[in-house]
Amino acid sequence: MTSRSRYVIPLLLLAAAASIVLPLVHPVNGYLLNLFMQAATYAMAVLGLTVVLGYAGQISIAQAGFFGLGAYGVAIGTTVLHLPFFIGLALGVLVAGLLGAVLGASTLKLGGHYLAMVTISFQQILTLVLTNWISLTRGPDGIRNIPRPSLFGVSLEDSDRYLGLCLLVLYAVGVFVWWLKGTKLGLGMQAVRDNELAAEVVGVDTYRVKVTAFCLSALLGGLGGGLFAGGFGYISPDQFSFNESVVLLTMVLLGGADAAVGSVVGTALLILLPEWLRFLRGAYLAVYGLAVILIMVFMPTGLWGMLSRLGGPPRLRERGVPDVLTLGDPDAAAGGLLLEIKGLAKHFGGLKALDGVDISVERGKVHALIGPNGSGKTTMLNVLSGIYRPTRGEVLVDGVKVSGLAPHELAAAGVGRTFQNIRLFLSLTVLENVVIGAQRPHNSAAQTPDQVQRRAMAALDFVGMAARADLKVASLPYGHQRLVEIARALAGNPTLLLLDEPAAGLNLTEKQELVGLLKRLAGHGLTLFLIDHDMNLVEQMADRITVLNFGKRIAEGAPADVLRHPDVIAAYLGEVPDDAAA
Amino acid sequence: MAIFLQLLFTGIGIGAVYSLVALGFVLIYRATNVVNFAQGEFAMLGAYAMVVLTQDLGLPYWAAIPISLAVMGLIGALFNLGVYYPLRHRSFLPVVISTIGASILLTNSVLVGYGPAPESLAGMFDFPGIQIGEVFLDSQYLLIIVVTILLVAFQYFFFEHTLLGKKMQATSQDKEMASLLGIPVARMIMLTFIYSAILGGLAGILVAPILFVSVGLGSQVALKAFAASIIGGFGDVTGAIVGGLSLGVIETFGAAYISVPYKDAFAFLVLFGFLLIRPQGIFGEKVAQKA
Numbered sequence: 005m006t007s008r009s010r011y012v013i014p015l016l017l018l019a020a021a022a023s024i025v026l027p028l029v030h031p032v033n034g035y036l037l038n039l040f041m042q043a044a045t046y047a048m049a050v051l052g053l054t055v056v057l058g059y060a061g062q063i064s065i066a067q068a069g070f071f072g073l074g075a076y077g078v079a080i081g082t083t084v085l086h087l088p089f090f091i092g093l094a095l096g097v098l099v100a101g102l103l104g105a106v107l108g109a110s111t112l113k114l115g116g117h118y119l120a121m122v123t124i125s126f127q128q129i130l131t132l133v134l135t136n137w138i139s140l141t142r143g144p145d146g147i148r149n150i151p152r153p154s155l156f157g158v159s160l161e162d163s164d165r166y167l168g169l170c171l172l173v174l175y176a177v178g179v180f181v182w183w184l185k186g187t188k189l190g191l192g193m194q195a196v197r198d199n200e201l202a203a204e205v206v207g208v209d210t211y212r213v214k215v216t217a218f219c220l221s222a223l224l225g226g227l228g229g230g231l232f233a234g235g236f237g238y239i240s241p242d243q244f245s246f247n248e249s250v251v252l253l254t255m256v257l258l259g260g261a262d263a264a265v266g267s268v269v270g271t272a273l274l275i276l277l278p279e280w281l282r283f284l285r286g287a288y289l290a291v292y293g294l295a296v297i298l299i300m301v302f303m304p305t306g307l308w309g310m311l312s313r314l315g316g317p318p319r320l321r322e323r324g325v326p327d328v329l330t331l332g333d334p335d336a337a338a339g340g341l342l343l344e345i346k347g348l349a350k351h352f353g354g355l356k357a358l359d360g361v362d363i364s365v366e367r368g369k370v371h372a373l374i375g376p377n378g379s380g381k382t383t384m385l386n387v388l389s390g391i392y393r394p395t396r397g398e399v400l401v402d403g404v405k406v407s408g409l410a411p412h413e414l415a416a417a418g419v420g421r422t423f424q425n426i427r428l429f430l431s432l433t434v435l436e437n438v439v440i441g442a443q444r445p446h447n448s449a450a451q452t453p454d455q456v457q458r459r460a461m462a463a464l465d466f467v468g469m470a471a472r473a474d475l476k477v478a479s480l481p482y483g484h485q486r487l488v489e490i491a492r493a494l495a496g497n498p499t500l501l502l503l504d505e506p507a508a509g510l511n512l513t514e515k516q517e518l519v520g521l522l523k524r525l526a527g528h529g530l531t532l533f534l535i536d537h538d539m540n541l542v543e544q545m546a547d548r549i550t551v552l553n554f555g556k557r558i559a560e561g562a563p564a565d566v567l568r569h570p571d572v573i574a575a576y577l578g579e580v581p582d583d584a585a586a
Numbered sequence: 587m588a589i590f591l592q593l594l595f596t597g598i599g600i601g602a603v604y605s606l607v608a609l610g611f612v613l614i615y616r617a618t619n620v621v622n623f624a625q626g627e628f629a630m631l632g633a634y635a636m637v638v639l640t641q642d643l644g645l646p647y648w649a650a651i652p653i654s655l656a657v658m659g660l661i662g663a664l665f666n667l668g669v670y671y672p673l674r675h676r677s678f679l680p681v682v683i684s685t686i687g688a689s690i691l692l693t694n695s696v697l698v699g700y701g702p703a704p705e706s707l708a709g710m711f712d713f714p715g716i717q718i719g720e721v722f723l724d725s726q727y728l729l730i731i732v733v734t735i736l737l738v739a740f741q742y743f744f745f746e747h748t749l750l751g752k753k754m755q756a757t758s759q760d761k762e763m764a765s766l767l768g769i770p771v772a773r774m775i776m777l778t779f780i781y782s783a784i785l786g787g788l789a790g791i792l793v794a795p796i797l798f799v800s801v802g803l804g805s806q807v808a809l810k811a812f813a814a815s816i817i818g819g820f821g822d823v824t825g826a827i828v829g830g831l832s833l834g835v836i837e838t839f840g841a842a843y844i845s846v847p848y849k850d851a852f853a854f855l856v857l858f859g860f861l862l863i864r865p866q867g868i869f870g871e872k873v874a875q876k877a
Contacts, residue, residue, distance in 0.1 A: 061679065063679060063682065063683070065686070110858065110861060110862050111861055113865070114861065114865050116678060117621040117678075117682060117820075118816065118820075118861065118865070120621070120623070120682055120686075121621075121809075121812050121813070121816065121857075122857070122858070122861060124809060125809065125813065125853075125854035125857060125858070126854075128809065128850065128851075128854065129851050129854050129855075132847070132848060132850060132851050135847075136847040136848065246805070247690075250686070250690055253683070253686070254687075257683065287694065287695075287698045289690055289693075289694040289697075290690070290691050290693075290694035290695045290697070290698060292687075292690060292694075293687045293688065293689070293690030293691030293692070293693075293694060294687070294691050295687070296683060296684065296686065296687025296690065296691075297668065297669055297684050297687040297688055297691065300673060300680045300681075300683055300684040300687065301672045301673060301684070304676070304680060
């Protein structure tokens, strides 16, 4: 990684500087300058799509609309309100961002096809408004004579200088979007994209992250549009129609939606290609449509994704000796009840999956929850981690009521969990997965970005996966993925760890290793609450067992007693008929 | 009162077209869990097929309709093979984007062939309609309403009372289980696409004499139909019909009493309202996440 980027970054910087300086010293014809100007401003909007679609995985088919809002902000601001250019630009960007936030906040709870639909609707309504609100927008005629600004006393009236400004802003935006990817927010977005439920459970406020991504994307769209208006001096509603939104979408997909460089490459290609392929003039949108299908089928990661795969597998980074993982809060009092479940019920329509269950878990103990299939174990775990809201009853952690909180709030309160069917962020590396876990809110063990990285490495080292930190998590075998999922939970330094069938799907050796790992965790004083079907594991691990059947608690106590309890045997093996016994 | 009834009739007629396209959405959604953003293009293609057959080739109306529908069936099959099938194992987003790509491809291919100027298609009947008191019932609107009622009845019978219909339902509810029971899932999905394309084409043929036949016809109808299916409750057949009819009526009254230029915005405003207050729609149920 490092040796490659040693050449790539200076080369990119050189190319960036050259693209700004060359047109200034060497005259370029006006038509070409216009093309570059279009490419540069479009690329900003496409970088917005990189954030919302590429990072956060939320579709937006209204980017041309936000682009248009920025453009009209500048046009109306300068020609009607006679504001300075940059105030007009700020106005346009602000309006775009604001509408983006409103649109996102109202629909991102739903996501998926609703979002696609709503963004298309928004795009259509905006076109209607731009065309029909003639007193403000001058309708289909559009707005002419939009001035260009001057900056620090230098007039940017000349196209080559204005292009320099556009490119400068574009590169700044590009670097920002590239930098964003590795930040806490950026990783949160990618977590949402890969597995929204798991993101919630490790403490990502997925709704807030999605709205932020949507709003950022709208802001960048508005910025591109505002500079576009200054560049061309004339705008009209048809430049910001649904078709243009589709063109922007194609650009981001072609380049590779989750890489900033890819987006710029995709934009440049699709702006310049039609110029080279003039014979397609009438049919170019049809070709775009076909390109979208072909990219989806044959090249899902886009051009940049393909190029970066040519570079071979990622090289492993040297990181030195990892820290020793600390677990639990050193100041917390020992003993006492950590988890109290009181009269907990969860009904699905008429089905009583949980029906008034009481469980108390002592701090520092391993508590197992067992029961036949359909007895309500996983429902219990889903209520405890906030995925389901209980119908009745309450849950207290450390004496604080937590039932009814959202999963990310429960994570913030110190409840970690793993899933029966492993839920990792499959397009990220092992380390990135665990870093997202370490970033959970109120994690006292990792507050600065540096501590987060060290914490994540320590957690990986604890489960024995430190050497694989830079691999894509999807490339790991099943057993290792399970360990990474546990490391992700541990990195968040939970006070209570919920394990949903941790031994499911593991072979005998892997099971023994898992038991060893869990025993080490228990030895560190971490409170574990686990479900499993493997009685051998449960008996080895648990200090206390609760048995559920049909949503009710049928037994509780020490393993030896509970596993010999007649009701428990009956629940697992079925009732022994009286006459057979006789 | 007469104006009210007249508008109501027109609204129901337009709403019936939205319902037909919305039904196509719902069928494909239930079979594949994917929203087909090119569903409106099926309507557009159906209308153009009629233009080609009756005007360019001079075929009589009664012969052109079955040929158009057969062509639509073929297009549905090709659509499945080219746009959905290669992506069937991938997540929701690539498939949605792929259908959006298909929509752009179809629209612009027709644009290359026929240009942006709209074509007009004659109504099916020579007589204009029936006058009842002060209300005039246009023959084409009557036809749309009757065909919609018949199709809904047919669809109910097909899915509830035939083996093939039940197999298709089983496929839409649980593909894995259906395939374990020996139902050829791929073929059921193929049939769904074919039927949805025919349904969409029929909606286009019916609405063509009322709206002009243009490349924008598809997106115009599809967006409303999609809004209708969300308002009715996504994935719900009754919801699609009720949503479509109410949207047609709301839009007609909105245009008559509030604003003509913003006619197309009413559907979206109603949709936003629903998304904010009752996102599961009229007949929809909240779905719990599974862990």
